[in-house]
Amino acid sequence: MKYLKSAFLLVLVLQFSACANLDDIWPGSAKASSSVIKPLSDQREYRYIRLENGLKVLLVSDAAADKAAASLDVNVGSRQDPEDYQGLAHFLEHMLFLGTEKYPEAGAYQAFITAHGGSHNAFTSFEDTNYFFDISADSLEPALDQFAQFFVAPLFNAEYVGREVNAVNSEYRARIKDDRRRELAVFKSQLNPAHPFSKFSVGNLNTLQSANEDALREQLLAFYERNYSANIMSLTVIGRESLDELEAMVLPKFSAVENRQRQLEVIAEPLFKAGDLPRWINIQPVQNRRSLSVNFPVPDAEPHWRSKPLNYIGNILGHEGEGSMLSVLKAKGWADSLSAGESLNFQGGAMFGVEVALTEVGLAHVDEIVALIYQNIEQLRAQGIEHWRFTEQAGLAMQGFMFRAQPAAINDVVQLSMALQRYPAAEVMRAPYLMNDYRPKLLSEFLAAMRPENSFITLVAPGVKTTTEVSRYQVDYSVRPLTAAELTGFLPPESASLTLPAKNNFVASDFGLKSGAGGGKPVRVASAAPIELWLNTDDVFELPKAKLNLLLASGQASGDVDALAKTEMWLRMVKDQLNELTYPAQLAGLDFDLDVGWRGIEISIGGFNEKQGELLAELLTALTSPDWQESRFARLQAQRLRQFENAVKQSPYQQLIAELPRMLNHENPGLAAHEAATRKLTMAAVAEHAAVVLNSLQPRMLLDGNFDQADAKKMAKLVAKALSVKYAQTAPLQHISHLAVANTVREIAAEHDDSAALLYLQSGETGMSARVAMGLTAQILSADFYHQLRTRKQLGYVVSASVYPQRDIGGLIFLVQSSVVDSASLQTEIKQYLSDWLETGVDEATFAQHKASLLKRLAEQPENLWEAAGRHWRDLLENYQAFDSREQLVQALTDLSYADWVAAVNRDLANGSQRGLFLYAAGKWPKNMPVGPRVESPEAFKRELPAYPFN
Known part of the structure; x- marks a missing residue:
């Protein structure tokens, strides 16, 4: 066994703490570098440089990387929007992608990224606009060359x-019934109008004054x-090249970004005007949801990033263990969930x-x-500021870092480029x-700012009385008259059941690394327990x-819709029962899930390996011996029924995506049938069903990561002892619709x-060859489909073409949501696109280029332990017991x-x-x-069709 001694860990922590005052001390030099403080397992090399134009750059050399990535963050967002052109920062983000002086063709960048196995995107927030991409590692240099030109010489044709202003408007329209957007709109309407956060950040045809395109372009250029400006930009690049090579690649491309000496103004205005608080707002939602939030304006916490006061407070108030606020509310039947923490932050302030997610009773x-x-806040103020609590939180956070x-490279570069704007380079x-x-x-x-008189309270619930509307999002709300004295009058005598969190018993202390056979693939482990047991002792990522x-x-678990509904409710009961126990485990880096699918019940646990056995034992005990409480059952059943009700209120494109597997997978019931089965459940029927299922289980277990054979056998014995294992049962099958030649x-x-x-x-056809043919088709046409239907024809904001395999069955999906044309027109446009694309054809050189790119993508190694474990588990479930599904796809594509x-x-x-199969929503x-x-229903559709069976 390889050991990472706790004492060694402590020494490293102390050494890193000694570097805590390293600062951004290298301006003006493209040769200076720093030792970025990094996790123990991180083998990559880092270099921070600051170009002569002031642009901050973090270079990350990862010799083993299959994917390269880059992100450039501009410390400017909707905060800087002119009052009479709200949404301009967001509009600029859209326009930036449409050609540069060096690469004038709109869509060329997107096509290049896609053709070389990558992806790209951007987002605009209040204080940042971030542009990012990933790509096959050997294509980084030309991708960076195109990327840099956005910030050197964009055309803004x-x-x-x-x-593109229509695209921005479509984006706004697509989320006009999103409850979070609607609540944000009401919140902004209550703010001090002189504060920049009160502005409409998305933009639409009106706020961008689209009728005068010349004036809009002038505003855009200005x-x-x-x-x-380069001095408020930060760039992170990850590549397989050496640091010197990366620097030589970046320096000439980004040194040309102009330094306009931009200095960001301090936000002088308060978020709320004097006398505006306390305030209580009632909001009518689109979905059937009930939530109550209490927010407080507080000082800016960012300067105190070494202390993290809001993290400390949020961790205590948001705790879900015994005696917590959520525990008390659940016991009363008033709440389903609770969260606490920083809800808004900006330069100079925060909230x-x-x-609380309320029940109907609540x-x-x-x-x-x-x-x-x-x-609870008063209790924390009086009793909860204790050194041991801070030390425990700090220790868990440091374990999380060490x-x-x-993360995936594309996520990593975004996080790091934004961190460069806020922290010393050594600390990013x-x-x-x-x-x-x-x-x-x-x-x-x-905590002194978190008092009743400083409250902004929001109640969101169907049926609340409303008197006013924010027309932009068609959201009705009202202001409940309230004084600080009335709020103070809410306070009852102190609740004896409300307590602060106890010490966490799930904190890991053993960071030893286990040794095993290696090889990177799971092997079957012979065990005395009657369980199919597989183990992969990791020797790649070297994490505990x-x-x-x-x-x-x-x-028996999901043989029909009634069985599925019963198993779902049983597992929900188990998870709810375990919440107080497992929440400290989650804080200590142990996550778990418990779910049902067509194969049966799946349990997963991830995180530090030391305590996983303890958590698994608790899960299995609760699974086999649930605490059958009628009040809990009623609350969870009502919660599940609300989810069904709200599913039909999501954005149209989300509903279409969710409906597709219900049409194809015979074991996946239609939404209406599933809701009906859930509605008629009784707790007695669920308990009876659970007993039947517990007598019909065939366990299959895979341990991936820092486990050895002794651990695996111990886990297998634990499972065998807890469960009645039956090998005689027939394994369930999955059936996928075999579509006829038609467009249903x-x-x-x-x-x-x-x-x-x-x-x-x-x-x-089925098989690997058909799958990779569809995958290659998706790669070749996806960027063009997006460019033609979204950029050129402006049919909508949501436009995509992607591969959609179902086991060994290849498939493609084409998706559009539109605010400007009907679904019949969308059908015509998609069909016409396919007809034109087929007629134009793809030459052999383009085919070869995309084939080579897709081969690289398929051969990419997992970027982290979780991705590797996920691949192994999918292969095992789909009976690739040599764990070679990727290799088979690569071979099939090679032979194509x-x-x-x-x-x-x-x-x-x-x-x-x-x-x-054509699914649509008619809209207006x-x-x-x-x-x-x-066809009127998934059940009717699937009844008429043969099916491909899979085990």
């Missing part, structure tokens, strides 16, 4: 102004020239909030719940975790962490003005000739030979119906 007790929140699982990785400065007086100062996956296979049409009744369309095309691919494309995509055009044979 006048011909695209009208098109905004760019004023704000896009802290506690949000809605009648909102005043008492608000009082309980105040009481043994951080490396550690700073989000660091708590090394215990300051009780500072904690008291933040692991992933445990356990399948309790049973045809099904309408989804989405409550939204936008139309939406999803065309699914199933391959006419141009002629074979062309034949497959014509077979699967040509009009008249398509095995298609109910009479304009797509053409094709119609």
